[in-house]
Amino acid sequence: MRTLILGAVVIGLSGLVLGQSSEPPLDDERLSIHTLVREDIFAGWRTNNMERLERGERNLDLLLEKRPGQRADLLAWKGGVALFRSVLAHEDGRSQDFQASYDQALQLFEESRSVNRESIGAASVIGGSYALFADRLPQEFRDSAWQASYAGYQILYRQQADILEKMPLHMRGELLAGLTQSALRTGRTEAYADYLEQIVEKLPNTAYARMAKRWQENPEAARTENMSCKTCHAPGRLSTRLAALDSK
Numbered sequence: 001m002r003t004l005i006l007g008a009v010v011i012g013l014s015g016l017v018l019g020q021s022s023e024p025p026l027d028d029e030r031l032s033i034h035t036l037v038r039e040d041i042f043a044g045w046r047t048n049n050m051e052r053l054e055r056g057e058r059n060l061d062l063l064l065e066k067r068p069g070q071r072a073d074l075l076a077w078k079g080g081v082a083l084f085r086s087v088l089a090h091e092d093g094r095s096q097d098f099q100a101s102y103d104q105a106l107q108l109f110e111e112s113r114s115v116n117r118e119s120i121g122a123a124s125v126i127g128g129s130y131a132l133f134a135d136r137l138p139q140e141f142r143d144s145a146w147q148a149s150y151a152g153y154q155i156l157y158r159q160q161a162d163i164l165e166k167m168p169l170h171m172r173g174e175l176l177a178g179l180t181q182s183a184l185r186t187g188r189t190e191a192y193a194d195y196l197e198q199i200v201e202k203l204p205n206t207a208y209a210r211m212a213k214r215w216q217e218n219p220e221a222a223r224t225e226n227m228s229c230k231t232c233h234a235p236g237r238l239s240t241r242l243a244a245l246d247s248k
Helices: 002-012 033-047 050-066 068-091 095-115 120-136 139-166 169-185 189-202 207-217 219-223 237-246
Strands: none
Touching: 033 050, 033 068, 033 120, 050 068, 068 095, 068 120, 095 120, 120 139, 120 169, 139 169, 169 189, 169 207, 169 219, 189 207, 207 219
């Protein structure tokens, strides 16, 4: 079950989501909360579709009532939305709105950790959200953001290291990419070099390995490039998942 949850979240955190515009069936308990909300939230994050983002936010609040046992993961998603809003405010020059949204993101992430610090789902969302948006924050907030991203990926790695080679390519790649980039951004040079080598060795002939080799040969490139989101899933995963469940 934990592996399936990680797959649902990490795949969502690295795909360009364009499909699935119908209302997610929140009462269908066969679907994880990640499957229910990620497409709307990513439509906002990756294509600036604010209508879809707002629907995702509303559904997060409804799911907090319907599935209180998954509070840690839901709060992490809410924190990711607040982080995105802080980035938009910063880029628009709205400093007060930035600070309000950024403070809200920090509060929601901390509340998520206080509920379940070892949650794979929450760690995926928190680590991945910071990986997406840390470099778009004001300079003085980036170090702490990347530290939080690294901590989230470390939780995943501790719980998945023994089965890493059995995981699908996308899951292995995105986990190692997150570890690599967050290690680099936080000054963990030995860990960075180790993760980079793991990508080259364990993910040969992939977009991850090609970028890892380029970073090894040209360290300056790593300072401006992003290794995440190198294998994206097809749009409409919610519809696909529902169809698969209904066919059983």
